[in-house]
Amino acid sequence: MTQTSPLLLALLFAAGMNAQTPCDWFDHDGDGVIGGNTFLYALGDYGVVGGPMDPDSSGVQDLSDLLSFLPYFGNSCDNLDWYDTTTGHIIYLAVVEYAVHTEDLAGLGSTLPAGSVTYHLYALLEDPDDFLLAVYGDEDRPLVLETADAFYGFGDEPGETVVVSSYQPLFNSAFPANEFTSWFNAGVDADANSTASVGWVAGIANWTDGLDAGSITMDDSIGGAFFNNFPLPTTNNGAVPIGQFTVTDPSAFSGTINLLAKTAMDDGTEGIEFAEGLTFSNADLTVFGCMDEEATNFDPAATWQLDGDCAYPGDFNGDGEFTVEDLLGMLADFGCTSCPQGDINGDGVVNVQDILLFLTLL
Template identity: 25%
Template sequence: MKNLFGFVLLLATSLSSLTSMYAQGPDEYWIGLEEYVVHTEGDLDGMTTWRMYLHMLDEDDYLSACTGSDAHPFILESTSSPAWYQHPSASETFATGINTAFFTAFPDLEYDSWFTIGVEDASLDMDILSLADPAYDAFDAFEAGENIYSNTPVGNGWATLYPGLGSENPGFAGEDLRILIGQITTSGVLSGSIYVQIFPWGIQDPDLRLLLPILYMPVQCMDENACNYDANAWTNDECEYGPSAGVIEGDQTINLNDFNTTEWSYSCSDEASSFEWTITGGTILSGQGTSYVTVEWNTDGAISVTAISADGCSGTTSTLEIDILMGLEGLTFSDNLNIFPSPASSNVTIALDGIEGNNSCQIYSLTGKKVLAFVLANNTQILDVSHLAKGTYILAVDTDHGLLRQAFVISK
């Protein structure tokens, strides 16, 4: 015990140590709280179990001790009362005393609050040494569910004996570059600081001694397609993505020769807060912002939609390519509808045989664009077409006997 006392005292008072308050980062040592279990029932309802990790820089970095004294206080505080959960009959201060065989009889023991260096129970062979200051025993306060503020000259702490570089020991950072140093189950918000002794690259002399704040794990995402992408992130564990619009439902092949149909409808999954539609080759007539839109097509193109969550997170974009059928192929022309001359340059005469009344007429280009609309009265009419560009056009006349079509040519 005297050797340990001297070891921790030296750790707390060394003038040659490098001490600073470090924030978390990819090239810094830092202590982070990671959510382990959120409890929603039983005696732990409303509490969260947090795992506390010291994040290292190299696989061979070794954590030798966690301490606190007057110069570099060990602080662990929670906003709840009691500060944290301690099992009423089987609690252990250090994870090396946790026997998983007791979890059957005491299920909540798995979420007991404890300190450690690298291990979560007694299954691994790991000796953890502890020093408690008689003037202020931080571990008694911890077991009583009280906040810890260890700032006495002697201080409090826990440590391990260095096994040597190359040894299999949980005190080394390992591939994931982190070491478990505690588990806290609480309904409150945690904060504090711990003075740590690290052997960088497994080298004992010189060592590294840092007073590190206890921080919550930051949200980390390196995926540029994620809603919470952060260019400064260094891990990729908590990426969040927007909702999916699913498959766009609607006609993919559009027949612009069918003049009875001038609008087309498209829909997608409605499991999002809002939707953003885009279109090429046509115009969105209505429904922007919803999962259902009506569209007018002019040429080959595509329609796309992106679903957006209530907090503004956009998901992946769904797209439907559109093929347009146009031209004279497949059209049936009426013998009793005539338009002449063809080709024409300025005026054409329209004659409708055997059908009386006022009939609605439209002229379309071969791309399906409506270029002129008028009413045919008295079955005959001379129409000025001098403003139309050179090309082939379709005259459609809507009568009580159905839709009649005829083609004509403008030549200038």
């Protein structure tokens, strides 16, 4: 199902925009690509009164202008038109308890106290080709995260992070708390080998300096956003990381966020989707895992099952099929008495009978 978003409706009727294409607005250097030069231009003039990239004609280059630009970044101007908007692709927010800290941990900037808890916040997307473009907020659509005491390691000071791109895993061995600083992912995994990065803008100078320890907010008139600098699909079986947040008092952690995603439409084209006012709380935790009692890794505590969460006897690579690759895995486990993946007949050992049963599945 598609519809034209309120944002795009406003754009289409502003300054005769219905006769213009995205490149008329966003190809700043005229090279036929909405690329890096335009991206730097959009960020460089963010918050500028009378800024030239102001599709909604508000008089200020603000969050709405940035959100209208991000879906088209990286596109060639050949036959590029405005995207339709979709609904129902952003289906769920999941708060997962990632780590409970039972002892103090040394950090680069400060000690992470015992009793703290690290949570991971995810958006669950409907299609594996959907991906997150931005997490955002302004005075009309505030982004608010709150906890009872403080968010550990969130900020611009040494030893702190705002986005995952600032995370330096090389420090983890000497300063183990470094792994648990709070940050926004905006769709990018915390992987030392990742080539993707997360950028951010805010409508207030030195934005993080004005935050209370127990609150992360974007609710000013200009607004701000966290966004993927390399907009590619980054879903992990449908779960897209929004952020990691370590709270020193886990008695309360909740919030309201807004998301912009690029979505895969049924006809093979791309669309965009806004999801605003999404709420979450650690009073309603999600446990990812296999919920199928027939699987070898059934988890009775699981509350949400992602694609690929379940493992079945004989399916060693988890692709849902029985192939030569799986047979090689079974042969490697031959004689094992604690390998349920290869113990197809359930007699407690991977033996000839299991291999014969497997061959009937090919």
